[in-house]
Amino acid sequence: MNPALTELERLFPPGRLLHKPGELVPYESDALTAFRARPLAVVLPESHAEVQAAVRWCAKHQIPYVARGSGTSLSGGSLPIDGGLLIGLNRMNRLLRLDPVERIAVVQPGFINLQVSNAAAPYGLYYAPDPSSQPVSTIGGNLAFNSGGAHCLKYGMTSNHVLAAKVVLPDGETVELGSESLENTGPDWLGLFAGSEGLLGIATEITLRLLPKPETYHTVLAAYDSLAKAGEAVAAVVASGLLPGAMEIMDSLAIEAAEAAVKAGYPLEARALLIVELEGETPQVEAEARYLEEVIQKSGAYEVRVARSNEERLKIWKGRKAAFSAVGRLSPDYIVQDGVVPRSRLGQALQAIEELSARYSLRVANVFHAGDGNLHPLILYNGRLEGELHRAEELAGEILKLCVALGGSITGEHGVGMEKKAYMTEMFREADLAAMQRIRLALDPQELANRGKMFPGETPAQSFHGAHPLEKAGVISRE
Amino acid sequence: MSAPPLQPTSAAEVQEAVRTHRRLLPRGGGSKPALSWPHEGQTVLDLSGLSGVLEYDPGEYVFVARAGTRLAEVEALLAQHGQYLPFDPPLVAQGATLGGTVAAGLSGPMRQRYGGVRDFILGVQFVDGEGQLVRGGGKVVKNAAGFDLPKLMVGSLGRLGILTEVAFKVFPAPKATATLLLDFPGLEGALEALYRLAGSPIELYALDLQPPGTLVLRLGGLPEALPARLEGLQAFLGRGGEPLSGEAETAYWRSLNELNLGEGALVKVALTARRIPALEQALGQAPRRYLSAGNLLYLAWNAELKALDTILQAQGLSGLVLKGATHRPQIGIDLGQVMGHKVTKALDPQGKFAQEPYAAQD
Numbered sequence A: 001m002n003p004a005l006t007e008l009e010r011l012f013p014p015g016r017l018l019h020k021p022g023e024l025v026p027y028e029s030d031a032l033t034a035f036r037a038r039p040l041a042v043v044l045p046e047s048h049a050e051v052q053a054a055v056r057w058c059a060k061h062q063i064p065y066v067a068r069g070s071g072t073s074l075s076g077g078s079l080p081i082d083g084g085l086l087i088g089l090n091r092m093n094r095l096l097r098l099d100p101v102e103r104i105a106v107v108q109p110g111f112i113n114l115q116v117s118n119a120a121a122p123y124g125l126y127y128a129p130d131p132s133s134q135p136v137s138t139i140g141g142n143l144a145f146n147s148g149g150a151h152c153l154k155y156g157m158t159s160n161h162v163l164a165a166k167v168v169l170p171d172g173e174t175v176e177l178g179s180e181s182l183e184n185t186g187p188d189w190l191g192l193f194a195g196s197e198g199l200l201g202i203a204t205e206i207t208l209r210l211l212p213k214p215e216t217y218h219t220v221l222a223a224y225d226s227l228a229k230a231g232e233a234v235a236a237v238v239a240s241g242l243l244p245g246a247m248e249i250m251d252s253l254a255i256e257a258a259e260a261a262v263k264a265g266y267p268l269e270a271r272a273l274l275i276v277e278l279e280g281e282t283p284q285v286e287a288e289a290r291y292l293e294e295v296i297q298k299s300g301a302y303e304v305r306v307a308r309s310n311e312e313r314l315k316i317w318k319g320r321k322a323a324f325s326a327v328g329r330l331s332p333d334y335i336v337q338d339g340v341v342p343r344s345r346l347g348q349a350l351q352a353i354e355e356l357s358a359r360y361s362l363r364v365a366n367v368f369h370a371g372d373g374n375l376h377p378l379i380l381y382n383g384r385l386e387g388e389l390h391r392a393e394e395l396a397g398e399i400l401k402l403c404v405a406l407g408g409s410i411t412g413e414h415g416v417g418m419e420k421k422a423y424m425t426e427m428f429r430e431a432d433l434a435a436m437q438r439i440r441l442a443l444d445p446q447e448l449a450n451r452g453k454m455f456p457g458e459t460p461a462q463s464f465h466g467a468h469p470l471e472k473a474g475v476i477s478r479e
Numbered sequence B: 001m002s003a004p005p006l007q008p009t010s011a012a013e014v015q016e017a018v019r020t021h022r023r024l025l026p027r028g029g030g031s032k033p034a035l036s037w038p039h040e041g042q043t044v045l046d047l048s049g050l051s052g053v054l055e056y057d058p059g060e061y062v063f064v065a066r067a068g069t070r071l072a073e074v075e076a077l078l079a080q081h082g083q084y085l086p087f088d089p090p091l092v093a094q095g096a097t098l099g100g101t102v103a104a105g106l107s108g109p110m111r112q113r114y115g116g117v118r119d120f121i122l123g124v125q126f127v128d129g130e131g132q133l134v135r136g137g138g139k140v141v142k143n144a145a146g147f148d149l150p151k152l153m154v155g156s157l158g159r160l161g162i163l164t165e166v167a168f169k170v171f172p173a174p175k176a177t178a179t180l181l182l183d184f185p186g187l188e189g190a191l192e193a194l195y196r197l198a199g200s201p202i203e204l205y206a207l208d209l210q211p212p213g214t215l216v217l218r219l220g221g222l223p224e225a226l227p228a229r230l231e232g233l234q235a236f237l238g239r240g241g242e243p244l245s246g247e248a249e250t251a252y253w254r255s256l257n258e259l260n261l262g263e264g265a266l267v268k269v270a271l272t273a274r275r276i277p278a279l280e281q282a283l284g285q286a287p288r289r290y291l292s293a294g295n296l297l298y299l300a301w302n303a304e305l306k307a308l309d310t311i312l313q314a315q316g317l318s319g320l321v322l323k324g325a326t327h328r329p330q331i332g333i334d335l336g337q338v339m340g341h342k343v344t345k346a347l348d349p350q351g352k353f354a355q356e357p358y359a360a361q362d
């Protein structure tokens, strides 16, 4: 046996050190299953000290490592490194402290997103960032990827809701970033750590901010005979001075799929559906609803429904939330993209995606966070057909370039990871990337932490492996 | 003696200044003199000439401006389109600039509703310690590509780079506002109400505590809904308080924006409401105000800063002197940690932006 492994055996008991090929299989890829790599070993620490010991072991033997929460990254972020160590954090899944008075939750990194809101619910509080993977994704993964959800425009991403973190740096040192206060009197080191995709260290304890639940929701579903009209409606809502909690659009392919899957009662013949949700104090929401009604009337919607009860509201959202996995039923495989465009370019971007879809002879379904211009085109393909995966990847790349050309970004919430690192140069100049790289090297001169991710460089070939095991099981769906 | 200030009017001139000078201290509008007062050997880089809004599309809720642009100019432009800076930066009339606000990391009372300056910055362009022009973030409201350099620059005090351009998210301004002043017999009652409000679904634009026992609450939204909401708020608290509206209300908050709290140094402290009782015991007569449900304290300190430093240390808090005679604006507990030191050296290897030359520090 590798002498370094023998040393690792002294640090982790047998059940928490995996190195037999069979044990490693479940860790070989994340939710971007087209990438696959076999780590040397997997360790499952149960404490900060054990994470630190694992990282120190890596530093000593110069073995690269990847931290992993639930492995739901859609960009290859938690893809292991061939011959590297995988540090699985799922066992560090305790809620350490919930203080309803201070509205704070302190969790271990493997704690599941949705469980934060569940734990806070009895106190009328919730945790705002709501990625669709929230029933399974971990707070550690959310923090590393600065994950978003349907409510980002108004309330921000993960980074806006994390107050403090205890972090093991790549050399094994521990730092505490942030504090319980929303304010700070020096550089925002925690802000830098959030979204650093596992390159700057491993968070072992995370302090979250909880918000009071809104008093009322007002959820509107509007049907249109064209995608462009739905896009214009979003612009009109914005122009009216309203700030809805969520604005989501689905196109006909997505509607059809969602309807078949969960029977949300959507108008089937619609070419586009717009969901707008207002939330807040009742008198304010009631007044806003009157303005919203006017705007939607004028926007050319041919059918408008307002949720009259919480059940109706949840039904509207159910279709939306299920749309991605539902699209999976229309096609054996699909790639989810995550580009962002300025809101005013939504129509243009959707038009261009339609043209690309025709050119590549691949169907593309659109379900997206219209309020913040975050597109999620789903490129449908069949991995068993020679060359289709490759065509789908090329189409995905064209969409990313399009987003940048329109003044947007290559990723709104799924991160760069392995998948999009080649496109970083579309968005950033050499000097920008060099500065980021200098920051990284200052903390990790050997590039041990998540080596090969985020920064442009060689991308391994993708190959066809089918859906994420959790998706196949219907536990999670992509959004 | 320090050299006279340099006055660059372009990012290229800032790069040139960084390349040709040993030690530099950026200054925006000079509204926070404790942060722009040069040490021996530092040349001041006056960025007020690097001014102007470059892009603004109200439909995107985004604007991009040069770092030396005054907040007053930005706010006037946004107001024409019914929008505002939700983090409510202070010292607008004193000439504060966007860059200085970011570097000092300053927000005001209305940060209570949607967040502080760190929650609204989207993109930055800055010159690092080697004279390289670096961009981070983007110009769209949502973006997860690359390290979040924009957030890192918040509170960086000019020590990680010289900001030349910033991009911000903005929001529609509330169409109407109303304020309620509530006097409680003492701190205890006021704090209890503060906690109840902060944990309730009542959406306040401001939730301030004016010691010893006054809460100042600001509601915002559609005018037709305000009376009912104000009544709801009064019912929730079980007391009427003193409502302010119209011009008197606007004037009240405008005057508070100047942070003219009293004689002496102006200091910002980051904290949580839990710390207030002990702090109230320690701070004596110093005029002060707690903002955003007790997350932010501004105070006037008319005695030795050393004494305040000691108090903050004892409470485990950190402070930042904005106005007052000091070469050490960061007081209270030392926030330094190894990640910070290493990243600082990565962006400024020669210590061009450091308070003291690197050699003198070690």
Ligand SMILES: Cc1cc2nc3c(=O)[nH]c(=O)nc-3n(C[C@H](O)[C@H](O)[C@H](O)COP(=O)(O)OP(=O)(O)OC[C@H]3O[C@@H](n4cnc5c(N)ncnc54)[C@H](O)[C@@H]3O)c2cc1C
Pocket (backbone or CB within 6 Å): A030, A031, A066, A067, A068, A069, A070, A071, A072, A073, A074, A077, A078, A089, A109, A130, A131, A132, A133, A136, A137, A138, A139, A140, A141, A142, A143, A144, A145, A146, A147, A148, A149, A150, A197, A198, A201, A202, A203, A204, A413, A414, A450, A468, A476, A477, A478, A479
């Ligand atoms: C069906 C589906 C739906 C999704 N919906 C959304 C969505 O709506 N919005 C959204 O933003 N994303 C979404 N995602 C993407 C994904 O769920 C998020 O990126 C999530 O935050 C990953 O969490 P995880 O626990 O699975 O992390 P992993 O995939 O295990 O890890 C993600 C990254 O974080 C790093 N990491 C993990 N833990 C730590 C730690 N403690 N410290 C430091 N680094 C760490 C890893 O190294 C890796 O780089 C979705 C994914 C799927 C499969």
